Amino acid sequence: MIHEIKNGYVKTETHNAVTTIEFFHPQSNSLPHRILEELVHAIHGAGNERDTRVIVLRSAGDKAFCAGASFDELSAITTKEEGLHFFTGFAHVINAMRKCPKFIIARIHGKCVGGGVGLAAAADYTIATEGADIKLSELAVGIGPFVVGPAVERKIGSAAFGHLAIDATMWRSADWAKRKGLYAELHSNATDMDESVSRLSYTLAHSSPDAMLEMKHMLWKGTEHWDQLLTERAAISGRLVLSTFSKNAIASFKAKKA
Template sequence: MIEQIKEGHVKVEREHGIATIEFYHPQRNSLPGAILEALAKDIHSEGLNKDTKVIILKSAGDGIFCSGASFDELASIKNEEEGTRFFTGFANVINAMRKAPQLIIARIQGKSVGGGVGLAAAADYAIAVEGAEVKLSELAVGIGPFVVGPAIERKIGVSAFSQLAIDANLWRPADWARRKGLFAELHTDVAGMDDSIQRLANNLSLSNPEAMQELKKTLWKGTEHWDTLLKERAGISGRLILSEYSKKAIEKFKVKLA
């Protein structure tokens, strides 16, 4: 199943109990609202699918994994309601990943920024390739990693999260992300990464679904309030994105990316 979105897509492929959810956007695999909505919906649907034993989350191409929020969409936000709605899209994806009973493997084939780091953190097991650097650029555009923050902090701890959040212009190398626990594995090339992902997915597809579900409940214990928390955090970002500072910063970033 493929859901075509203006200038992008989200598609789901299923084989032998493994559901692979792929997203794509021509602007460095950024995440406009339509892709966020489709991702949340498809992850939720696979969570309900009794035939799906494990989920792989990936982006298309061999370049950047995800560049985070769409700058075009950020620049078009006109009021706090629109801003909150946009950032709630990230909350919905993270909560869908959290609540899906299946274990989720993330394939990280390149750099991750902002919301992309949040996706990697919300996965239960992230496998990456060398060169998959990470950065939380939110503070540089006048907001902060408020929605994705709980997922990242849960995975790598307050200290490492604060380093990412405060120095918003610094890329951290993939090995830093592995040492901090964001990435479970790091491979020298894409072939090695994909072999490891397939091996793990195959093994999990043959494991006891009930045991995996109970394991996931244990791993995510203490996050039951995130439905409320992440939406509250979306409201903070939705308000801050309207500031004059944010508007000027976004325009500067758009010029750099053009």
């Protein structure tokens, strides 16, 4: 099943109890609100599908895995309510991944920025290639990684998360991400990565659904308050994105990309 969005899509396919959810946007797989909404629907749908035992989350192409928030939509926000609405989209995706009763494997084939790092962190098991460097660039545009922060901090710890959040213009290597725990595996090329994704998917597809569900509950223990927490964090981002600093920084970034 494919849900087309202006200049992008979210596609879902199920084979042999493995559901693959793929998203695409021509701006380096950035995440406008409609793609965030469709990701939530796809994750909920796969999580509730009896024929699905495990989910693989991936993006299309062979360059960036995800460039984070859509700068076109960020620049169009004019009120706190619009800001809350936009950033709540990221909250809903992370919470959908957290509450999904199936394990989610993230396939990270390229660089991750902002919300893309959040997706990698919210997955239950993340497999990447050596080119999958990461950056939390939010502070550089006048906001901060407030919504994705809990998921990233949970995976890599508060110190490493602080390093990423504070030095917002510095890329951290995929090896750094592996050593900090964001990536479970790191491969030298996409072929080896895909072989590992297939191996683990096959194994989980033949594992006990009840046991995996109990493991998921165990691994995410202590995050039950995230529905409220991430919404509160979205409100902070939604307010800060209206600042003159943020508006100027986003405009400058868009001008460089033009």
